[in-house]
Amino acid sequence: xxxxxxxxxxxxxxxxxxxxxxxxxxxxxxxxxxxxxxxxxxxxxxxxxxxxxxxxxxxxxxxxxxxxxxxxxxxxxxxxxxxxxxxxxxxxxxxxxxxxxxxxxxxxxxxxxxxxxxxxxxxxxxxxxxxxxxxxxxxxxxxxxxxxxxxxxxxxxxxxxxxxxxxxxxxxxxxxxxxxxxxxxxxxxxxxxxxxxxxxxxxxxxxxxxxxxxxxxxxxxxxxxxxxxxxxxxxxxxxxxxxxxxxxxxxxxxxxxxxxxxxxxxxxxxxxxxxxxxxxxxxxxxxxxxxxxxxxxxxxxxxxx
Numbered sequence: 001x002x003x004x005x006x007x008x009x010x011x012x013x014x015x016x017x018x019x020x021x022x023x024x025x026x027x028x029x030x031x032x033x034x035x036x037x038x039x040x041x042x043x044x045x046x047x048x049x050x051x052x053x054x055x056x057x058x059x060x061x062x063x064x065x066x067x068x069x070x071x072x073x074x075x076x077x078x079x080x081x082x083x084x085x086x087x088x089x090x091x092x093x094x095x096x097x098x099x100x101x102x103x104x105x106x107x108x109x110x111x112x113x114x115x116x117x118x119x120x121x122x123x124x125x126x127x128x129x130x131x132x133x134x135x136x137x138x139x140x141x142x143x144x145x146x147x148x149x150x151x152x153x154x155x156x157x158x159x160x161x162x163x164x165x166x167x168x169x170x171x172x173x174x175x176x177x178x179x180x181x182x183x184x185x186x187x188x189x190x191x192x193x194x195x196x197x198x199x200x201x202x203x204x205x206x207x208x209x210x211x212x213x214x215x216x217x218x219x220x221x222x223x224x225x226x227x228x229x230x231x232x233x234x235x236x237x238x239x240x241x242x243x244x245x246x247x248x249x250x251x252x253x254x255x256x257x258x259x260x261x262x263x264x265x266x267x268x269x270x271x272x273x274x275x276x277x278x279x280x281x282x283x284x285x286x287x288x289x290x291x292x293x294x295x296x297x298x299x300x301x302x303x304x305x
Contacts, residue, residue, distance in 0.1 A: 003047030004029070005165065006063040007036050013066050015167065016046045023051065031062040045164065061134045064158055064165070065112070068132045071171045072113045073099040079177030080128065080154065085191040093175055096128075108145055111153065129153040131183065138183050143196065144266040146184040153183040190260050197269065198250040199276050215275075215295040217253040254292050258283055273297065 006013050007027035016038060019025035025038035027048060034056065036048040050056060072078055076096045083089040096115040104110045111129035120126050131138050133155050146153050157179040158170070173179060184192050199217070216224045252260070254276055265282035278291040 002060055003045050004036070004049070004059050004063060005047060006030070006067055007048045013063070013070055016040070016048055029056050029059045030066055031059040032056045058135070064161065064170070065132050065134045067167060067170055068134075068156065068158060068174065069101055069112050071167065071174060072115070072130060073101060075171065076115065078115070078130065078154075078156070078174050079180050081177055081180055081182055083185045083188050084182060085188050086185075089187075091177055093177075105151065106145075106149055109142065109149065109151065127152065131155045133157045133159055135159065140196070140269065143184060143192075144269075147189070147192065147263075148265045150186045152185045152187075154180055155183045156180050193260050193263055193266075194250060194252060196266065197255060197276065197279065198252055199254065199274075217251065217292065218256060221293060221295050254290070255279075258288065 005016050007016075007019075007025070008014070008030045009019070009025070009027045013030070014027065019027060019038050021038050021040045023035070023037055025036065025048070027036045027038065028034060029036055029048075029050060034053045035051045037051045038046075039049050040046045050059075076099050077093060079091060080094045082091040096117045098116040100114045100116070102110050102112060103114050109129075112132045113130040115128050115130060117126050129151055131153060137157075138153070138155055156174060158173065161170070161173070182188070182192075199215075214223050215221045258281070262284050263281055264284070267280040267282065267287075269279050270277045272294050275294050276292055277294055278289070281288045281290075
């Protein structure tokens with residue numbers, strides 16, 4: 001069972017270990033604002049409980065979210081991962097000069113924390129937005145907006161943190177990079193667009209000699225066959241992940257004729273059973289709409305969402 005370990009007192013986050021027992025703690029729930037009682041007995045973990053009210057459903061998540069932001073704002077340090085597909089990019093703990101909480105950008109984007117440095121930090125840039133995932137990850141619409149605005153953003157996933165977390169434990173996790181990943185980096189624009197718009201095809205092995213990929217969009221949704229020592233004939237669709245037998249191929253065949261690097265905005269993406277069904281893009285200032293056929297559903301169909 002998870003317990004509420006942090007609460008608000010005078011609008012400041014405080015640990016159960018730093019307050020008096022009972023109502024003398026003077027704390028309220030960070031989610032609903034209800035009065036809390038500090039329970040510090042010997043039989044159970046010390047924790048806050050709602051006083052004469054039902055326990056708040058999101059109080060624990062909100063407290064962890066606030067604690068994480070507070071740590072980043074105080075230390076101005078976090079682990080910045082290596083940028084995918086960028087040669088010589090390395091992950092490391094990076095220190096910034098300024099931390100700004102929930103600064104609204106373009107009327108839509110409001111990162112949990114924005115970190116800024118006076119000079120360009122090798123491999124990390126001058127500005128990075130930080131999102132804290134406790135219950136909800138960054139959604140697709142927000143990712144596409146990051147592409148349009150060219151905003152480097154990372155996400156720290158604390159959704160599976162145990163009940164006995166402390167401020168020290170959360171700070172250690174933030175600095176370890178164990179749960180940190182890039183949501184978007186302008187330096188790896190092509191990589192992220194490919195991730196967002198690709199279809200995943202399964203490469204199946206048979207007798208160690210042949211393998212094939214189902215539902216090629218440039219071959220009438222027919223199967224494409226290959227040999228283990230050669231590449232699949234991918235119809236010049238820029239599929240770079242097809243050499244030799246691998247289990248998953250990121251297929252971009254549906255976007256043939258569109259220069260990935262020229263995509264300025266992703267306005268809408270529709271999928272069905274994990275397959276790309278339609279897209280609305282802005283490419284070199286021109287709006288492009290494409291619709292695609294979806295393969296018939298097969299028995300034991302594997303769905304990629």
